[in-house]
Amino acid sequence: MRSTFIAACRLLALVAVARGLLTTTVAMAQDANPSIWTGVYSKPQAERGRVRFLNDCATCHNFDLQGQGTRGPALTGAPFMTNWEAQDLKSLFAKIQRMPLNNPASLPDAVYMDIMTYILQVNAFPEGERDLSAEALEGIHIVRRDAAKLVANFAVVEMVGCLAQRPDSRWVLTSVAEPIVSRDQPLTSDELKKAAAKPLGTDQFLLVSVLPFKPGAYQGQKVSAKGLFYKAPNESRLNVTSLQPVAASCAN
Numbered sequence: 001m002r003s004t005f006i007a008a009c010r011l012l013a014l015v016a017v018a019r020g021l022l023t024t025t026v027a028m029a030q031d032a033n034p035s036i037w038t039g040v041y042s043k044p045q046a047e048r049g050r051v052r053f054l055n056d057c058a059t060c061h062n063f064d065l066q067g068q069g070t071r072g073p074a075l076t077g078a079p080f081m082t083n084w085e086a087q088d089l090k091s092l093f094a095k096i097q098r099m100p101l102n103n104p105a106s107l108p109d110a111v112y113m114d115i116m117t118y119i120l121q122v123n124a125f126p127e128g129e130r131d132l133s134a135e136a137l138e139g140i141h142i143v144r145r146d147a148a149k150l151v152a153n154f155a156v157v158e159m160v161g162c163l164a165q166r167p168d169s170r171w172v173l174t175s176v177a178e179p180i181v182s183r184d185q186p187l188t189s190d191e192l193k194k195a196a197a198k199p200l201g202t203d204q205f206l207l208v209s210v211l212p213f214k215p216g217a218y219q220g221q222k223v224s225a226k227g228l229f230y231k232a233p234n235e236s237r238l239n240v241t242s243l244q245p246v247a248a249s250c251a252n
Protein backbone atom coordinates (compact mmCIF):
# COMPACT_ATOMS: atom_id res chain seq x y z
CA MET A 1 0.00 0.00 0.00
CA ARG A 2 2.76 2.38 1.04
CA SER A 3 4.85 1.71 -2.07
CA THR A 4 1.75 2.28 -4.20
CA PHE A 5 1.29 5.63 -2.53
CA ILE A 6 4.91 6.61 -3.14
CA ALA A 7 4.66 5.53 -6.78
CA ALA A 8 1.53 7.64 -7.17
CA CYS A 9 3.27 10.67 -5.63
CA ARG A 10 6.25 10.29 -7.94
CA LEU A 11 3.97 10.10 -10.91
CA LEU A 12 2.07 13.22 -9.85
CA ALA A 13 5.37 15.06 -9.52
CA LEU A 14 6.21 13.98 -13.06
CA VAL A 15 2.81 15.16 -14.23
CA ALA A 16 3.38 18.54 -12.60
CA VAL A 17 6.75 18.96 -14.33
CA ALA A 18 5.41 17.89 -17.70
CA ARG A 19 2.43 20.20 -17.37
CA GLY A 20 4.68 23.11 -16.61
CA LEU A 21 6.62 22.47 -19.78
CA LEU A 22 3.54 22.10 -21.87
CA THR A 23 1.12 24.70 -20.59
CA THR A 24 0.79 26.49 -23.93
CA THR A 25 0.09 23.33 -25.91
CA VAL A 26 -2.38 22.18 -23.29
CA ALA A 27 -4.23 25.48 -23.05
CA MET A 28 -4.66 25.68 -26.78
CA ALA A 29 -5.86 22.14 -27.28
CA GLN A 30 -8.16 21.78 -24.29
CA ASP A 31 -11.45 21.41 -26.06
CA ALA A 32 -12.14 18.20 -28.02
CA ASN A 33 -14.61 19.87 -30.33
CA PRO A 34 -13.90 23.60 -30.18
CA SER A 35 -17.16 25.52 -30.38
CA ILE A 36 -15.94 27.68 -33.25
CA TRP A 37 -16.07 24.53 -35.41
CA THR A 38 -19.70 23.80 -34.52
CA GLY A 39 -21.08 26.80 -36.47
CA VAL A 40 -21.37 29.91 -34.32
CA TYR A 41 -22.84 32.39 -36.81
CA SER A 42 -25.45 32.27 -39.57
CA LYS A 43 -25.05 32.62 -43.31
CA PRO A 44 -27.35 35.70 -43.58
CA GLN A 45 -25.33 37.36 -40.80
CA ALA A 46 -22.06 36.86 -42.68
CA GLU A 47 -23.72 38.08 -45.87
CA ARG A 48 -24.79 41.31 -44.12
CA GLY A 49 -21.25 41.57 -42.81
CA ARG A 50 -19.77 41.19 -46.28
CA VAL A 51 -21.72 44.17 -47.57
CA ARG A 52 -20.58 46.34 -44.66
CA PHE A 53 -17.00 45.09 -44.91
CA LEU A 54 -16.77 46.11 -48.56
CA ASN A 55 -18.17 49.50 -47.64
CA ASP A 56 -16.23 50.29 -44.45
CA CYS A 57 -13.11 48.13 -44.33
CA ALA A 58 -12.03 47.08 -47.81
CA THR A 59 -10.29 50.38 -48.59
CA CYS A 60 -7.48 49.32 -46.24
CA HIS A 61 -7.86 45.52 -45.92
CA ASN A 62 -8.78 44.85 -49.57
CA PHE A 63 -12.02 43.37 -50.91
CA ASP A 64 -10.66 39.82 -50.45
CA LEU A 65 -9.22 40.53 -46.96
CA GLN A 66 -5.70 39.97 -48.27
CA GLY A 67 -4.51 43.37 -47.02
CA GLN A 68 -3.24 46.44 -48.85
CA GLY A 69 0.43 46.82 -47.99
CA THR A 70 0.92 49.46 -45.29
CA ARG A 71 -2.70 50.63 -45.36
CA GLY A 72 -4.02 47.54 -43.61
CA PRO A 73 -2.90 43.97 -42.85
CA ALA A 74 -4.49 40.76 -44.17
CA LEU A 75 -7.43 39.50 -42.09
CA THR A 76 -7.28 35.95 -43.36
CA GLY A 77 -5.00 32.93 -43.57
CA ALA A 78 -1.68 32.60 -41.76
CA PRO A 79 -1.29 36.30 -40.77
CA PHE A 80 -4.74 36.21 -39.14
CA MET A 81 -4.06 32.95 -37.27
CA THR A 82 -0.64 34.14 -36.12
CA ASN A 83 -2.24 37.11 -34.38
CA TRP A 84 -5.49 35.57 -33.17
CA GLU A 85 -4.94 31.87 -32.53
CA ALA A 86 -6.11 30.77 -29.06
CA GLN A 87 -7.74 34.14 -28.37
CA ASP A 88 -11.47 34.39 -27.93
CA LEU A 89 -13.94 36.21 -30.13
CA LYS A 90 -14.41 38.84 -27.43
CA SER A 91 -10.85 40.07 -28.02
CA LEU A 92 -11.30 40.04 -31.78
CA PHE A 93 -14.59 41.92 -31.44
CA ALA A 94 -12.93 44.55 -29.24
CA LYS A 95 -10.29 45.05 -31.92
CA ILE A 96 -12.88 45.33 -34.66
CA GLN A 97 -14.79 47.93 -32.64
CA ARG A 98 -11.65 50.09 -32.78
CA MET A 99 -11.92 50.08 -36.59
CA PRO A 100 -12.03 51.66 -39.13
CA LEU A 101 -8.64 52.91 -38.06
CA ASN A 102 -9.44 56.40 -39.32
CA ASN A 103 -12.87 56.47 -37.62
CA PRO A 104 -12.93 54.11 -34.61
CA ALA A 105 -16.19 52.99 -32.96
CA SER A 106 -18.23 54.75 -35.63
CA LEU A 107 -20.51 51.80 -36.44
CA PRO A 108 -23.31 50.18 -34.38
CA ASP A 109 -22.25 47.04 -32.46
CA ALA A 110 -24.66 44.92 -34.49
CA VAL A 111 -22.81 45.94 -37.65
CA TYR A 112 -19.41 45.17 -36.10
CA MET A 113 -20.80 41.76 -35.14
CA ASP A 114 -21.97 41.06 -38.69
CA ILE A 115 -18.58 42.10 -40.05
CA MET A 116 -16.78 39.81 -37.61
CA THR A 117 -18.85 36.83 -38.76
CA TYR A 118 -17.90 37.64 -42.34
CA ILE A 119 -14.22 37.56 -41.33
CA LEU A 120 -14.86 34.15 -39.70
CA GLN A 121 -16.56 32.93 -42.85
CA VAL A 122 -13.64 33.98 -45.08
CA ASN A 123 -11.34 32.16 -42.67
CA ALA A 124 -13.37 28.97 -43.31
CA PHE A 125 -15.01 28.69 -39.89
CA PRO A 126 -18.36 27.01 -40.60
CA GLU A 127 -21.81 28.60 -40.66
CA GLY A 128 -24.47 27.50 -38.20
CA GLU A 129 -28.17 28.07 -37.65
CA ARG A 130 -28.17 31.14 -35.46
CA ASP A 131 -26.69 34.63 -35.46
CA LEU A 132 -23.66 35.18 -33.27
CA SER A 133 -24.51 37.40 -30.29
CA ALA A 134 -22.37 39.47 -27.94
CA GLU A 135 -23.08 37.22 -24.92
CA ALA A 136 -21.54 34.18 -26.62
CA LEU A 137 -18.18 35.67 -27.54
CA GLU A 138 -16.13 34.96 -24.45
CA GLY A 139 -16.26 31.19 -24.60
CA ILE A 140 -15.47 30.87 -28.30
CA HIS A 141 -11.79 30.49 -29.08
CA ILE A 142 -10.09 30.90 -32.42
CA VAL A 143 -8.45 27.50 -32.91
CA ARG A 144 -7.56 25.28 -35.81
CA ARG A 145 -9.89 22.42 -36.59
CA ASP A 146 -7.26 19.83 -35.73
CA ALA A 147 -6.00 21.54 -32.55
CA ALA A 148 -7.43 18.84 -30.28
CA LYS A 149 -5.74 16.09 -32.26
CA LEU A 150 -2.26 17.57 -32.00
CA VAL A 151 -1.63 16.14 -28.57
CA ALA A 152 2.01 16.58 -27.62
CA ASN A 153 4.00 13.84 -25.98
CA PHE A 154 3.85 14.06 -22.16
CA ALA A 155 0.59 15.99 -22.28
CA VAL A 156 -2.01 14.87 -19.75
CA VAL A 157 -4.80 13.23 -21.71
CA GLU A 158 -8.05 11.41 -21.19
CA MET A 159 -8.98 8.45 -23.36
CA VAL A 160 -11.87 6.03 -23.44
CA GLY A 161 -11.47 2.43 -24.61
CA CYS A 162 -11.77 -1.24 -23.74
CA LEU A 163 -9.54 -2.56 -20.98
CA ALA A 164 -7.76 -5.80 -21.91
CA GLN A 165 -4.84 -7.88 -20.74
CA ARG A 166 -2.30 -9.04 -23.32
CA PRO A 167 -0.88 -12.58 -23.38
CA ASP A 168 2.33 -11.15 -21.85
CA SER A 169 0.06 -10.02 -18.95
CA ARG A 170 0.52 -6.30 -19.62
CA TRP A 171 -2.61 -4.12 -19.70
CA VAL A 172 -3.74 -2.23 -22.78
CA LEU A 173 -6.57 0.07 -23.70
CA THR A 174 -7.95 -0.96 -27.10
CA SER A 175 -10.50 0.65 -29.45
CA VAL A 176 -9.47 4.16 -28.40
CA ALA A 177 -11.00 6.86 -30.60
CA GLU A 178 -8.94 9.92 -29.82
CA PRO A 179 -7.11 11.00 -26.70
CA ILE A 180 -8.07 14.51 -25.63
CA VAL A 181 -5.99 16.91 -23.58
CA SER A 182 -7.27 16.98 -20.04
CA ARG A 183 -6.60 17.86 -16.43
CA ASP A 184 -5.18 15.20 -14.15
CA GLN A 185 -8.17 15.07 -11.76
CA PRO A 186 -10.45 12.00 -11.82
CA LEU A 187 -13.65 12.45 -13.82
CA THR A 188 -16.69 14.03 -12.19
CA SER A 189 -19.99 12.14 -12.44
CA ASP A 190 -21.03 14.40 -15.35
CA GLU A 191 -17.81 13.68 -17.19
CA LEU A 192 -18.23 9.95 -16.55
CA LYS A 193 -21.62 10.06 -18.30
CA LYS A 194 -20.05 11.80 -21.29
CA ALA A 195 -17.22 9.27 -21.34
CA ALA A 196 -19.72 6.39 -21.38
CA ALA A 197 -21.34 7.86 -24.50
CA LYS A 198 -18.05 8.41 -26.35
CA PRO A 199 -17.67 6.33 -29.52
CA LEU A 200 -14.85 3.82 -29.71
CA GLY A 201 -12.09 3.86 -32.31
CA THR A 202 -9.12 1.79 -33.46
CA ASP A 203 -6.05 2.98 -31.52
CA GLN A 204 -4.35 0.94 -28.82
CA PHE A 205 -2.33 2.18 -25.84
CA LEU A 206 -0.05 0.27 -23.51
CA LEU A 207 -0.95 1.23 -19.93
CA VAL A 208 2.09 1.96 -17.80
CA SER A 209 1.95 1.98 -13.96
CA VAL A 210 -1.64 0.79 -14.08
CA LEU A 211 -1.50 -1.92 -11.38
CA PRO A 212 -2.24 0.46 -8.44
CA PHE A 213 -5.61 1.12 -10.13
CA LYS A 214 -6.55 -2.60 -9.99
CA PRO A 215 -7.26 -3.12 -13.70
CA GLY A 216 -8.26 -6.75 -13.04
CA ALA A 217 -11.57 -5.52 -11.65
CA TYR A 218 -12.55 -3.85 -14.96
CA GLN A 219 -11.24 -6.30 -17.55
CA GLY A 220 -13.36 -6.17 -20.73
CA GLN A 221 -15.20 -3.04 -19.57
CA LYS A 222 -15.35 0.39 -21.16
CA VAL A 223 -13.09 2.61 -19.06
CA SER A 224 -11.80 6.16 -18.98
CA ALA A 225 -8.06 6.41 -18.40
CA LYS A 226 -6.07 9.55 -17.73
CA GLY A 227 -2.35 10.02 -17.65
CA LEU A 228 0.75 11.11 -19.53
CA PHE A 229 0.53 10.44 -23.22
CA TYR A 230 3.50 9.14 -25.14
CA LYS A 231 3.26 8.25 -28.79
CA ALA A 232 6.18 6.25 -30.18
CA PRO A 233 6.42 4.75 -33.67
CA ASN A 234 6.09 1.17 -32.45
CA GLU A 235 3.89 1.61 -29.40
CA SER A 236 1.82 4.36 -27.83
CA ARG A 237 1.77 4.50 -24.05
CA LEU A 238 -0.28 6.04 -21.32
CA ASN A 239 1.38 6.51 -17.93
CA VAL A 240 -1.80 6.12 -15.89
CA THR A 241 -2.89 8.63 -13.22
CA SER A 242 -6.54 7.57 -13.01
CA LEU A 243 -8.66 4.70 -14.27
CA GLN A 244 -12.44 4.68 -13.97
CA PRO A 245 -15.00 2.25 -15.42
CA VAL A 246 -17.72 3.99 -17.44
CA ALA A 247 -19.76 1.03 -18.80
CA ALA A 248 -19.94 -2.66 -17.94
CA SER A 249 -19.58 -3.86 -21.51
CA CYS A 250 -17.32 -2.47 -24.21
CA ALA A 251 -19.21 -2.20 -27.49
CA ASN A 252 -20.06 0.77 -29.65
Ligand code: HEC
Nearest residue numbers: 056057060071072073079080083095096099100101102115
Ligand atom coordinates in the same frame (compact mmCIF):
# COMPACT_ATOMS: atom_id res chain seq x y z
C1 HEC B 1 -7.92 53.46 -42.82
C2 HEC B 1 -7.52 52.10 -42.98
C3 HEC B 1 -8.32 51.03 -42.26
C4 HEC B 1 -9.67 50.81 -42.30
C5 HEC B 1 -10.71 51.59 -43.08
C6 HEC B 1 -9.90 49.66 -41.49
N1 HEC B 1 -8.75 49.20 -40.95
FE1 HEC B 1 -8.51 47.54 -39.81
N2 HEC B 1 -6.56 47.93 -39.62
C7 HEC B 1 -5.86 48.97 -40.25
C8 HEC B 1 -4.48 48.92 -39.86
C9 HEC B 1 -3.38 49.85 -40.36
C10 HEC B 1 -4.33 47.85 -38.95
C11 HEC B 1 -3.03 47.41 -38.24
C12 HEC B 1 -2.78 48.28 -37.06
C13 HEC B 1 -3.67 47.94 -35.91
O1 HEC B 1 -3.82 46.76 -35.59
O2 HEC B 1 -4.26 48.87 -35.34
C14 HEC B 1 -5.66 47.24 -38.84
C15 HEC B 1 -5.92 46.14 -38.06
C16 HEC B 1 -7.12 45.46 -38.08
C17 HEC B 1 -7.36 44.22 -37.42
C18 HEC B 1 -6.34 43.42 -36.64
C19 HEC B 1 -5.53 42.61 -37.59
C20 HEC B 1 -4.58 41.67 -36.88
O3 HEC B 1 -4.36 40.58 -37.40
O4 HEC B 1 -4.09 42.02 -35.79
C21 HEC B 1 -8.65 43.89 -37.65
C22 HEC B 1 -9.35 42.62 -37.18
C23 HEC B 1 -9.22 44.93 -38.45
N3 HEC B 1 -8.27 45.86 -38.70
C24 HEC B 1 -10.54 44.95 -38.88
C25 HEC B 1 -11.08 46.02 -39.57
C26 HEC B 1 -12.48 46.11 -39.87
C27 HEC B 1 -13.52 45.05 -39.51
C28 HEC B 1 -12.67 47.28 -40.53
C29 HEC B 1 -13.97 47.87 -41.00
C30 HEC B 1 -14.96 48.09 -39.97
C31 HEC B 1 -11.39 47.91 -40.65
N4 HEC B 1 -10.45 47.11 -40.04
C32 HEC B 1 -11.16 49.11 -41.29
C33 HEC B 1 -6.41 49.87 -41.10
C34 HEC B 1 -7.75 50.00 -41.41
